[in-house]
Amino acid sequence: MKIVVQVKLVPDAVQASALESTLRTVNEAANWVSGVAFEQGVPREYALRRHTYAELKSRGLGAQAAQHVIKRVRDAYTTLRANLRAGNLGRPGSARRRKAESRPIAFRVDAAQPYDDRCLSWQYDAQTVSIWTTAGRVKGVRFACSADALKMLQQYRKGESDLIERDGVFYLSATCEVPEATEYEPEGFIGVDLGIANVATTSTGYRAAGRGLNRHRRRQRALRRKLQAKATKSAKRRLKNRRRKEARHAANVNHIIAKRIVTEAQRTSSGIALEDLKGIRQRARLRRPQRVTLHTWAFAQLGQFLAYKARRAGVPLVFVDPAYSSQECAQCHHIAKNNRLNQARFVCRSCGVVAHADRNASRTIAHRGEAAWIAGRESRVPATP
Template identity: 55%
Template sequence: MKLVVQVKLLPTPDQASALEATLRACNRAATWAAEVAFAQNIKDRNGLQKLVYADMKATFGLSAQPAVRAVKKVVDAYAALAATLKAGRLGPPTTKRHRKAISAPLGFRPTAAQPFDDRCLSWKYDARRVSIWTVDGRMKDVKYTGSADQLKTLAQFRKGESDLVQRSGKWYLIATCEIPEPEVYEPVDFIGVDRGIANLATTSDAVNYQGRGLLRYRSWSARKRAELQRRNTRSANRRLARRAEKEHRHATHVNHRISKEIVAVAQRTGRGIAVEQLDGIRERVRLRGDQRATLSSWPFHQLGAHLAYKARQAGVPYIEVDPSYTSQRCPRCGHTERANRPTRDHFRCRRCGLAGLSDVVAGVNVRNRARSAWAFVTMPVLSAA
């Protein structure tokens, strides 16, 4: 499986200046190449490279391999846009967002990330140094640092491209690592995980990971953002950007902690993990105006992604099931009715009287559906006689 490892670069002032000049040159060249691709309607790599390769080297000062990587970045960006349009995430062709996306060429920020392959970037793991191409020539012995686990993974499994990133005045390298996957074991049962807003995750074991603290933190951050937006000064805008990054890091840390604990329990008990398939939930539900910001900032997708990759890394079975009526269905008698859930937190079956916390009941229903789904997936295929 592929994972990324982020390490922090520790360049000297002169090295930092060279890195920034390199990013800006690469992104100027990529923006120009994107304009050519749009004007000529050429989005394949070979065709675009024939058109822009020589000018990228002569006009923008790129060497051969950085020019090739810049072309690849442009082609990948247009491919990602095409996939987004095909999936309907920008609406139908008649919408303003869709028309705007296809009416102009793509552009790249002056300091957008730039990919480097092994011809442009080499690593010295023992010395914790990298040698990297810049517009000022090859720059050797740039220091980097990271946690012990990150450095170990980097040295053992790094393979492929590394992205140079500048973020808030700091420099990072994001390296791709190919980690071997352990064989997925046959689960004795499943842990059903119900994701929500008030409770970020509730398992079928009645373990509850409350979201109250995250909601309070985000409400406080929203008030601070509103204050800074009203000021509308340069300093306020810089603080807004820092606050957005800090809020994202906080939510990511919470999701890492929750997913790590759930995967550890599943691995220790020999069970699998089951979650609801919540793709497209923002398009399916209708919300009041005061609920939209809460749902938009709800990190349920990230929690599911963390659970999925941590489960794969540990060899834990992972499955997504149909989310329909999991909080309204009685796991004992199967009766499904909206009245089974009189309040947000409580469940009481109108037929058999089973009562409990609604999120735990939902987790049990997810677990039960996972049992059936896993049995169907692993069912042997009988060949015709």
Template identity: 55%
Template sequence: MKIVVQVKLLPSPEAAAVLAVTLPACNRAADAVSVVAYETGTTSRNALQKLVYARVKAEFGLAAQPAVRTVKKVVDAYATLRANIRAGNLGPEGSRRRRRAESKPVVFRPDAAQPYDDRILSWQHDAQTVSIWTVGGRIKGIRYTGHPGQLAMLAKYRRGESDLVHRDGKWFLIAVCEVPEADRFEPADWIGVDRGIVNLATTSDGDNYQGRRLGRYRRRHAAKRAELQAKQSRSATRRAKRRAKKEARHAAHINHRISKEIVAVAQRTGRGIALEELSGIRDRVRPSRDQRATLSSWPFHQLEEHLRYKARRAGVPVIAVDARYTSQMCPRCGHTARHNRPTRDAFSCRRCGLAGPADHVAGVNVRNRARSAWVLVNGPVPQRA
């Protein structure tokens, strides 16, 4: 499986100045190549490279291999655009957003990431330095740093290209690691996970990861962004963008922590992880007006992605089950009714009297459905007479 590892570069002021010239030069070249690709309709890398290779080297000062990587970046950008159009991510045919995307060449930001392969970027893992190509020549001995676990993974499993990224005045290298997956074990049972807004995740074991602190954090940042947007100045817009990125990093950190703990418990106890199938939830539910922004921006999918990839690394099976009525059905007698949940936090079965936290009950129902689904999927195939 592919894992992305990010390390922070620690260049000297002189090296940082050269990198700051290199990235815009590569992206100016990418813009020129994009215009040629758009006007000629060329989608093949080899064909496009024949058209622009000499010009990219002569006009923008790129060496041979960086020129090849820049052409490949443009081809990949158009492939992504076509995939988004086919998937309907830019709207139906004739929509304003789709027309805008199709009516002009792809444009690259001056600080957009630039791919590097092993010919123009070499890693010295023992010294924790890199040697990297720039428009001013190759620079050696640039130090990098990162989490010890990620650095060990980088040294052992890195494969293919790495991306040079400039973000918030800092330099990063993002590398792809091909990490072998652990053999998936046969689960002895399941941990049901109910996801929500007030409680980010509640397991069938009763573990509760509350979202109130994250909710307060997001509301505080939303209020600050509203103040900045009202000013309508460039500096206010830049600050609002920085706040949005900070909020997204904070939410991702919380989802990483939750998923890591759940996967660790599942691996230690030999159980699988059962999740609710929440795809399309924003189309199925009708929240009140003051909850629409909260629901539309809540990172349900991100938590599931973190759970799934960490589970794959640990060999823990994951299954998704039907999410309907999990918080309204009694796990003991099966009675399902809206009145079984008199409040958001409480569950009380009107038939048998079972009571408890609503999210815990939902987690138990998710676990029970996983038991039935796993037996159905992995049971023996009936033989025809």
């Protein structure tokens, strides 16, 4: 299982200048290679190398850096073609699709640059790295990270690392190949209902209220609106400094929720049943004031956190169809729209069960998860001759 570990670089002034110059140079070179690829009809990587390698070397790039730039550009065009085929950029003839097809792919001046072990070496005991730059090899660049992240880098780091600049701060994102734990046979399933009023509700009784997170988002939104209206230099500077603050806060909340659910499942030898909510933004029809809340709801991120934490712990996880889970009674499985009186209250019109709506939905999801697991297990058993 691949996990990305990000460490913060702490370079001195000379080292920071070399890193900044390197990112600017390689991304300017990537834009030039992208233009050549567009003119040549996006040839294969080997052919693109014949057209660009010599020029990249003359621009001060090392052999490995030049190869990485060419490969990065070719991969970007491969991704673009895949998105066009999948219809992710609109239908043929649409303005968005024409815009994507009519000009070369552009790279930001601070876009990430990949490094392999020939261009980057790690000294874990000293917590420093030696990294290639256009000014030569820079040694002794310090990095900071948690003890757990350092241990993971020492044991499992493998493959390339990306140099990233964000708001004047440099980071290295390293890929770690972490072995997955052996998956056990679950004794039951914990259903997880995702929502806005309650971020996550489990069938075992845990409920992560979304009141604090929603309040934080409203504060951040009001502050952004106020600073944007002011439009002074200091206001713009504050807006820039506060970028991604809301996203970091939501990610931290999701990490805490996912860890608690996975720990509970591991302690009780249970599996986790989770709603498959792909495409909910396209399916949901909401009033305008509700759209902002839905589009800032990081349910996909919480699902990803649950999935990778479950795989690391060996906890079985299944995704189930969320259709009518909020209207189905977990006791008698009767489905009716008026079963759910409001956001919090559920009353079954058939058997009369009264429950918290999210708790009832989580129990329904748990039943569906167990059924899906049994069906999958039976399909893996070979038929007797």
